[in-house]
Amino acid sequence: MNTSAFIHVQHLLGTGHAVRAAAIGKALVARGVSVTLATGNLLPPTLDTTGLEILQLPPVKSPDAVFNRLVTPDGDPIDVAWKEMRTAATLKAFAAKPYDLLLTETYPFGRRQFEFELSALLEAARQSDRPPLIATSIRDILVRKQELWKEEWMADQALAHYGRILIHSDPDFVQLADSFPFADRVEHLVHYTGFVGGGPRPKPPASDGKDEVIISCGGGAVAEGLLMAALEARPLSRRAKDTTWRLLVGHDISHGVFEAYQNRASEGVIVERARRDFPGLLERARLSVSQAGYNTVLDVLIAGTPAVFVPFAQAKETEQTQRAEALAKHGRAIVAPEHNLTPERLATAVDEALALPQTHTEVLLGGADKSADILLEDLRARAA
Known part of the structure; x- marks a missing residue:
């Protein structure tokens, strides 16, 4: 048929x-x-x-x-x-x-x-x-x-x-x-x-992602607060200031804004566009920092990487917060509210996430x- x-x-x-x-x-x-x-x-x-x-x-x-x-x-x-x-x-x-x-x-x-x-x-x-x-x-x-x-x-x-x-x-x-x-x-x-x-995706080249902090934002249309905080949080972290932080900027963000992020990046911070090999980067990473969209959370769960979630919660949005809190209850993540996010608060959340016991949540x-x-x-x- x-x-x-x-x-x-x-x-x-x-x-x-x-x-x-x-x-x-x-x-x-x-x-x-x-x-x-x-x-x-x-x-x-x-x-x-x-x-x-x-x-x-x-x-x-x-x-x-x-x-x-x-x-x-x-x-x-x-x-x-x-x-x-x-x-x-x-x-x-x-x-x-x-x-x-x-x-x-x-x-x-x-x-x-x-x-x-x-x-x-x-x-x-x-x-x-x-x-x-x-x-x-x-x-x-x-x-x-x-x-x-x-x-x-x-x-x-x-x-x-x-x-x-x-x-x-x-x-x-x-x-x-x-x-x-x-x-x-x-x-x-x-x-x-x-x-x-969780399907097959390209493997990252060389050592990309190894022991890094990977900051991602999906398409990026509503991620300015997260990206701005991440650009300045690295030296404020006790547990992750010695490793590379890689910011993956979504393709919904204009070229001019993308270049502005690159120009603001300090030593030890890489700013590049979102990549198809993102799941492979997570598998090698020390930590994931992201919003709590469906696909990103799934990639984090599959990789088993410690995570900080900054759920998108503008206007009347509740979905990402509920998803992030569900993972936090399983001991798989730290939730950093989007409201009033600062580099200091993000760095604290990073340190808390890296202190979590290593666990793996099995999901269907x-x-x-x-x-x-x-x-x-x-x-x-x-x-x-």
């Missing part, structure tokens, strides 16, 4: 959503599925999309952490005409051929500001001559909403349109109910896949492969 899948992903600031969607897509390709990855933002240059048909939708992003505005890559606000253009592009792509599977990354458990597009996509899927299996792919922790009705709306949408909810988590580590009050309503649709990530991995297996089994069950 020739099976085809349409995956829709929209990342706004961080790149984790796109990374997970691509990983699931590649796992489906490895099982003989033809996969179209429709991306609503520019994919990071470090992302391997081999085997996927990439469909670039008119790109849009959030200019800040408030997430109440959407702008084009040039910073222009979107309007009704743009929304109509974007919706038309999505529907045209979906209509290009019959799809057996429609996978929406995050939606309806987030990305509600794209309801104008995704509700139309769901309706088109339901009206198809051969309606596809509709599934959603969500990370371990959802951002809580201040208005309970918005979370109830998520459950209503899932029940109305979706046949499967994939949660990329280890249920012994974190469950949907930890961040979603209506988890019981959709429980019959849920499958935990394990964490998505292989989430991309497990997701692909679940989806294909669902398709087989529908055809039976």
